[in-house]
Amino acid sequence: MTLRTLVLLGVLHLLAAGLFLGGCGWGFPLDDSWGHLVYGRALATLEGLSYNPGQPEAGVTSPLWTYLVALPAGLVEWGLLERPDWAVRALGLLCGLWACVVGTRLALRGG
Secondary structure, eight states, X not given: OOHXXXXXXXXXXXXXXXXXXXXXXXXXXXXXXXXXXXHHHHHHTTOOSEEETTXXXXXXXXXXXXHXXXXXXXXXXXTSOSOXXXXXXXXXXXXXXXXXXXXXXXXXXXX
């Protein structure tokens, strides 16, 4: 895979994300996103993995994403950000672009 192909994949990724997220409006298109945000808020406020305050549980389905979402959720809790949805979307976009780069590097190594 060449650099030109990588750039094309990145542009297609940005275009698909823009088309999808542009039609979603405010908030999140799926309720799973809200669940991750609740767990992320609990992590940001040092309550651990808990959906309800004071009740630790292991109901999160994607722990790595929950830990990443804790940053925007914490920024909202600390009053530095008004809404977490755009920050979470930007984080997801960056992770998607990073996955394109990593996938390309793996494909180049594999031949």
